[in-house]
Amino acid sequence: MRKRQQSQNEETSAVSQAPGNQRPNTCCFCWCCCCSCSWYVMQSICYHIRHSLTVRNEDRRDHAGRPLHTTKMESVQVIEECQNPTTEEILSWSQNFDKLMKTAAGRNLFREFLRTEYSEENLLFWLACEDLKNEQNKKVVEEKAMIIYEDYISILSPKEVSLDSRVREAINRNLLDPNPHMYEDAQLQIYTLMHRDSFPRFLNSQIYKSLVESTGSSTPET
Template identity: 40%
Template sequence: MEIPLVFFSQFNMCESKEKMFFKLVHGSGKEETSKEAKIRAKEKRNRLSLLVQKADLHGETIPNRSCPLAKETRISPDEAVKWGESFDKLLSHRDGLDAFTRFLKTEFSEENIEFWIACEDFKKSKEPQQIALKAKTIYEKFIQNDAPQEVNLDFHTKEVISGSISQPTLHSFDAAQSRVYQLMEQDSYKRFLKSEIYLHLLEGRPQRPTNLRRRSRSFTYNEFQDVKSDVSIWL
């Protein structure tokens, strides 16, 4: 006696579990199998895909309207004239130091002024733990070979600092700071006085943010964590 075989097309064993589950839940309604329904579903998927692609392409380029624009800083031409009298007058003024730093960024040599600022802050340290921690950070960031922001120092100066870094004093970086100061005064400062940044200040034009690729990340004492710093007065 032959046993009749019955086939259920809706339970195709070759289909994935997800498709079988979808059929069981939603059924095989005739309206879903019609050509019109398939075309509408395809159009919806295409529109959704385009919207997602546009969001991915423009998501990072659309400006945040709630973010305020950077403010322009106006400096008196008379004040800017004083900066041309001496390098010391330039660095002793907050806006002058900022303008000179922006200029060094255009030459990718900002590590010099950042080292000088770090040394000025270091000399204000009082606690032994603070002195040791800052000295180690300055040495690793600016002095040692292949430092991320290594400044140009002669071999003898670097050797002296390396030998005293285990027991630093407030004068450990005096020779190096003086050397970098002279380099900036005799070289970078002269070019700064001829730069567009300085000439625009003499004409009374506003300073604008300089958006340049940094060769090295800015020096900051935030890495000192609990150690208090006075570096803000120099920036």
Template identity: 35%
Template sequence: MVISFAFKLSSSPISHHPSPSPIIRTQEKRNRLSLLQKSELHPDLNLDKFERLTKGSSEPPDVIKKWGESFYNLISQKAGVDTFTQFLRSEFSEENIEFWMACEDYKKCKDASQLSLKAQAIYETFIEKEAPKEVNLDFNTKVCTSENMSHPTLNTFDAAQNKIYALMEQDSYPRFLKSDLYLDMVHGQPRGHSALRRRSRSFTFNEFKDVQPDFAIWM
């Protein structure tokens, strides 16, 4: 009876497509992430160059002081983004600025065939549950973004990006203005790291073994 039942199952006209192997899924994810690694925002910056930022600033004092006038002034300039990212790294929360910049780059995509792949890479990296660089979004925003993924457009991540922008502006930016990193720049002193480092829920590369993209290429 068991043999007969097994034969009927194997002879069933219903076909089931086998799930992709873990190796194939990993390769597909790497292919999607590689699209984001070719960002046009700050192609000349990598993680190693962050260390050079601590040796001093070549930005004029008036420009640095304008960073303290508004969050927009800070992140509207490459040097401001680089410096703020360095600060967020000291707090282990750089995923916020990386997500914001990935969204900025995403909205510049002119190749419709690449839009869906880029959207999926951003979603898997920053939005979905337990994503390697999951950002802190409320339930409704996550649901809205998830629904947008069915038909990605240039505005797919607008709601999520706005939430993270507000989070950085209201939470991280005030601390940045009081940090040694920024105050030393204002007074023309060599930049240094704050003595205290706060651990957040941010991702570290060792925790994500399947895919290890260099997110700093987005900056």
């Protein structure tokens, strides 16, 4: 028994002295002055430095606990720059979805709400279609059209939007010769979905109510 314990101790000592497993002899980061704690702290610091540029959305998860991946279009679609909305604009959003979607401030706020419902891809798809419609260069149109397809139309995409089969078939045909308006039917379908499904909940959300209250106005009736 003693020989076995002695042998185990010798093996442990040999492993700890191996060049690839040497740890610092002094402790700078651990209050308990334990060398093993210091080594793990340093490893943790190095790990976080290596992953400091990881896209924020990769850490988000959907309602089923699955990771949400950043799409190609979303990686370049930052929050739109805009001026602070006036009280009149904020209140007008409750009466008209079109007015909300026509202002950058309104879209930013609505996007924040959609993120809480794990349906941000609907607005991102709509924005990507708007961007495509303003493109004139044929080569760029083809590139953007394919990116939109891969990000929001493909059944393999984690951010696939909900479209009926008729619209999908039309998109597949248009991919043979992409044009700036090839996603208009799909865009309208998603716009209608956001208007009828998400917009009423947005008006009753704390996100919108807090903004209204900050203006000193009472929350509009919906």
